[in-house]
Amino acid sequence: MTTTSAEKTGARTDEAAGLIAGARERIDALDDRIIGLVQERMAVSAVIQDARIASGGRRVNLSREMEVLSRYRDALGKPGTSLAMTLLELCRGRI
Numbered sequence: 001m002t003t004t005s006a007e008k009t010g011a012r013t014d015e016a017a018g019l020i021a022g023a024r025e026r027i028d029a030l031d032d033r034i035i036g037l038v039q040e041r042m043a044v045s046a047v048i049q050d051a052r053i054a055s056g057g058r059r060v061n062l063s064r065e066m067e068v069l070s071r072y073r074d075a076l077g078k079p080g081t082s083l084a085m086t087l088l089e090l091c092r093g094r095i
């Protein structure tokens with residue numbers, strides 16, 4: 001097995017190194033899609049916030065944020081809540 005494969009993947013066999021390299025390509029592709037979806041979410045969220053502010057309302061709507069947090073917690077457990085909080089911060093800034 002080449003030193004480079006071992007260093008890059010942490011694997012101890014060529015078979016494992018090949019599997020890891022392939023799976024990492026899939027993860028990179030998934031991460032690209034996730035980042036794209038987050039950016040799309042930010043744009044849609046901005047449309048909502050701008051409309052609410054233009055109508056005289058506030059940027060933040062806490063009852064809706066509770067629904068978003070619950071959805072992520074129900075699907076992903078406690079770390080889902082943290083993920084949703086990070087998404088909300090990306091979408092409406094810090095409060």
Ligand SMILES: O=C(O)C(=O)C[C@]1(C(=O)O)C=C[C@@H](O)C=C1
Nearest residue numbers: 045048049060061064065091092
């Ligand atoms: O759904 C809304 O009313 C939004 O403004 C979108 C959004 C979100 O990104 O999910 C952003 C800010 C609000 O505090 C609540 C939710």
